[in-house]
Amino acid sequence: MKKIEISPKIYLVVSMIFAGALMRLIPHWPNFTPIAAIALFGGTFLKRKELAFLIPVLAMLLSDLVLGFHSTMFSVYISFIAIVGFGLILQRKFTVVNTLSASVAASVIFYLVTNFASWTSGLMPYPMNIGGLMQAYIAGLPFFLNGILGDLFYTSVLFGGLYFITNKQTATINS
Secondary structure (H helix, E strand, C coil): CCCCCHHHHHHHHHHHHHHHHHHHHCCCCCCCCCHHHHHHHHHHHCCCCHHHHHHHHHHHHHHHHHCCCCCCHHHHHHHHHHHHHHHHHHHCCCHHHHHHHHHHHHHHHHHHHHHHHHHCCCCCCCCCCCCHHHHHHHCCHHHHHHHHHHHHHHHHHHHHHHHHHHHHHHHHHHH
């Protein structure tokens, strides 16, 4: 019988999917979840880019199976795919400032895309004109603030955790 070996990277990928899904299922502030940070992290560090795009989508899909699907979920998924793209750009010039800037940009993209989709769905009581769109964006500001705080927190945890682990390993190996 052939023994199947699972690489540490596969454990990381599976862990990120389940952690992302789980964090959406446990009580949390609205939009304070790790999915955007996971998308940014995957785009920055995973060599297999298809995994970087797949991880946030699978985490969302897995948790949406429990939470339920909605009419604007396509815009949510597209937002996270775009955030992976920010991670791909971040690889080129990876610094703390650029990472934090990419995290804030991720929050802005998510806010703009999902609130626009919510407005165009007609499910919200806003008129279908520029004034109605502005009302939708204003109504989404508290969620936007939670999104920024969550994205910065989880980005710090993921990127900072990787930095701590890799420097700890280097220090241990060199000593």
